[in-house]
Amino acid sequence: MQSDSPAKKWLSEVATIFFIASFIILVLAAILVPDFTYVRNHAHMEESWINLNLIGRATLHYEKDHHNKYPSADSMDHFKLALISYLPKQSGRDIFIEPGVGVPYALNGALSNQDVSSQGDPSHVVIAHEIVPPWKGVLHALYGDGSVRVCN
Numbered sequence: 001m002q003s004d005s006p007a008k009k010w011l012s013e014v015a016t017i018f019f020i021a022s023f024i025i026l027v028l029a030a031i032l033v034p035d036f037t038y039v040r041n042h043a044h045m046e047e048s049w050i051n052l053n054l055i056g057r058a059t060l061h062y063e064k065d066h067h068n069k070y071p072s073a074d075s076m077d078h079f080k081l082a083l084i085s086y087l088p089k090q091s092g093r094d095i096f097i098e099p100g101v102g103v104p105y106a107l108n109g110a111l112s113n114q115d116v117s118s119q120g121d122p123s124h125v126v127i128a129h130e131i132v133p134p135w136k137g138v139l140h141a142l143y144g145d146g147s148v149r150v151c152n
Contacts, residue, residue: 041136044100048130049140049148051095052105056146058086059127063116070111070119070127070144076104078112101132105142116144123147 062071062083071082080096087095096104105128111119119125122144129141129151141151 040100044098045138045140047099051099052128052130052140052142052148053146054087054095055083055105055128056142056148058083059142060146061086068116070114070116073107073109073112073127076107079107098130098132103131105129106131111144119144126151 059071063069072078076096098105107128108126111125111127116122125144127142127144130139133139139151140148142148
């Protein structure tokens with residue numbers, strides 16, 4: 001019986017080490033990827049809540065300056081135009097777009113230029129809401145009193 005040459009033995013050991021290292025890396029990746037997804041989705045959820053909160057504050061200031069009427073909500077462009085002077089300067093991000101999704105928030109067009117008091121209790125009137133849930137099916141909505149709450 002002929003023994004393996006030292007080169008074949010060395011190549012076999014390197015291949016075994018490479019296989020074990022690759023297996024360990026794959027296992028670690030399988031463990032960490034869901035955590036990265038959780039962190040990313042949670043960050044999008046938080047950013048969306050902040051966006052809706054800013055829009056809510058701007059809406060309340062708009063109502064105060066425009067005889068207690070909701071801003072024009074027949075289109076996102078009109079809504080933005082109505083509120084832009086009530087919002088802080090943003091550095092390159094559009095707070096009217098859902099983070100991580102890239103679609104505008106859904107507006108309640110029926111409120112466009114309507115008197116706030118004609119719509120009932122503002123804490124039950126949805127002004128805008130997310131279209132795509134950023135995390136675990138949780139949708140946030142902006143209400144007429146300026147609050148942002150889960151609307152599922």
